[in-house]
Amino acid sequence: MFRIFRKICFYRGRNNIGKLTKCLDWDLHYGSHIKQLEAQQRQGRKVRALDNRPKLLLHSLFIWNAFWDLHGGRTQGFGPSPIQLTEIIAWCDLFEVETSDRLEMFRFIRAMDQVYFKFYSERSKEDGKQSGSRNKK
Numbered sequence: 001m002f003r004i005f006r007k008i009c010f011y012r013g014r015n016n017i018g019k020l021t022k023c024l025d026w027d028l029h030y031g032s033h034i035k036q037l038e039a040q041q042r043q044g045r046k047v048r049a050l051d052n053r054p055k056l057l058l059h060s061l062f063i064w065n066a067f068w069d070l071h072g073g074r075t076q077g078f079g080p081s082p083i084q085l086t087e088i089i090a091w092c093d094l095f096e097v098e099t100s101d102r103l104e105m106f107r108f109i110r111a112m113d114q115v116y117f118k119f120y121s122e123r124s125k126e127d128g129k130q131s132g133s134r135n136k137k
Helices: 002-013 017-042 058-071 085-094 099-136
Strands: none
Touching (some): 017 058, 017 099, 085 099
C-alpha cells in the first residue's frame, strides 16, 4: 500500500513543484503564528495570510514529510547548509523510493531547499537590521 501511495505522489506531483514550494513559503512565514492568526479570524477579523494560504495536496505529503525529515539533519556552521545529495539518497534508501523516482525526489527537495534558503536569507537580513538599529541607540 505504501508503495502505491509513493507512486501516486510522484505521478501526480510531477507538475506540483510550484504548489509545494508555495506551501513551504507560506509555512515558513506564517506557520509559527497559525494559532494567533486563527484566533484573529475567529474574532471576525479578516486575516489575509489565512485567506491566501495555499492548500497542501494529499499526494504531496510524502515529499513534504521527506523535506522536513531531511531539513532536521542539516549541519549548521555560520548558517544552515543545503540538504546534501547523500542525505537524500539515504532517505530514499530508507523509504525504498524506486530508482526511477529518485531524480524527481531530488528535484522536489532542491526546489524546497531554495525556498528555505530564500526565507533564511530574508530573515537574516531583517535580524541584522534590527540588531544594527539597537546598537545605534
